Amino acid sequence: MTQSFGIPSPVSTAMIERLVAFDTTSAKSNLALIDYAANILDDLGATCRLTYDRDGAKANLFATLGPGDLPGIVLSGHTDVVPAAAKDWTSDPFQVVSRDGRLYGRGTADMKSFIAVCLAKAPDIARRRLGIPIHFAFSYDEEVGCLGVRNLLADLAHLPTRPRLCVVGEPTEMRVVVAHKGKKSVRCTVHGKECHSAMNDRGVNAVEVAAEIVAFLRALQRRIRHDGPFEEGFDPPYTTIHTGLIRGGVALNIVPKTCMFEFEIRNLPRHDPDQLMAEVRGLAQDLIPDMLAVDPAAGIDFDESNTTVGLDSVGNEEAARLASALTGRNDTAKVAFTTEAGLFSAAGIPAVVCGPGSIDQAHKPDEFITLDQVAQCEAFIDHLVDGASVAGSDHR
Secondary structure, three states, rough: OOOOOOOOOHHHHHHHHHHOOOOOOOOOOOHHHHHHHHHHHHHHEEOOOOOOEEEEOEEEEEEOOOOOOOOOOOEEEEEOOOOOHHHHHHHHHOOOEEOOOOOOOHHHHHHHOOOOOOOOHHHHHHHHOOOOOOOEEEOOOOOOOOOOOHHHHHHHHHOOOOOOOOEEOOOOOOOEEEEOOOOEEEEEEOOEEEHHHHHHHHHHHHHHHHHHHHHHHHHHHHHHHHHOOOOOOOOOOOOEEEEEEEEEOOOOOOOOOEEEEEEEEOOEEEEEOOOHHHHHHHHHHHHHHHHHHOOOOOOEEEEEEEEEEEOOOOOOOHHHHHHHHHHHHOOEEEOOOOOOHHHHHOOOOOOEEEEOOOOOOOOOOEEEEEEEEEEEHHHHHHHHHHHHHHHOOOOO
């Protein structure tokens, strides 16, 4: 039976309201929110580091409270949110509405409530004499490929002391997630030759070539579903392949010159997506000779726009034990969605995913988080701070 934690602190709920009010949709800047968080932490004596995107319009924040020369614990979250069309909501998506034990607003579940609780608890953390540091890592552009955290991790590689472990606060209903799938996003563009459809032997039909590749992807998925590899705990327990977008052609009586489609591979942590891509590229190479025989300019291009590694439970045992102790739960989970935890782990910082809210509420109108989930997150942070503090060191 799940323990109920009741009503969270008004400091945390006020902070959730403040952070949701920043419209940090991925297409926009997050600097206002980052400056707000950095000012809070800087005033508390934290050491703050900022890393920016190429244009300087977005930033990551890495802040440390406690002894910076010791391996510490990272509390990590992304500041960006997915778009929210006001017409689809029953209230303003960027103004929190409290109703029936829930807080409604874009980002309440994914994942500003976790960041808000961290910031609300920061004054208490700063009052303690910490035996190990607590770090805050707030990133940009997670929703469009975990882009910002890559710059943050590259910057951390230059620090003399690597963090001990990381908790990524994505919505898991405060259940400890020890593994998640990776993701590879690919755009395929087929370049054919246009001509009148009555003389299609003189053209290269880009749509039909693309259809052959899409059919091959579907066959790959059937093979994997039947033969694996499989990993217990994932739903589904195998790598998935999905074609989500296709465009080509201008008229029925014109052989299409160009066709573009996008597909993704969501791979088990130990199933190499590059091996699958090698099979797809092999098929393309088999198709190209017939295309070139008609037009030497024909071809097939693959743009692997984003690859995010999965999180494997192997190597992250210490992080899992700590997070489980802090939640008071013995059960752990594996999830199909991708997070920044895999990138932390790949950078040598063991990581788990554990945060308030449900992924079922993310990326949809009237997104919400329950007050009980916020309270559970507060208890998690309190237990973490108690464990990181030197006995009798509370300066209040």
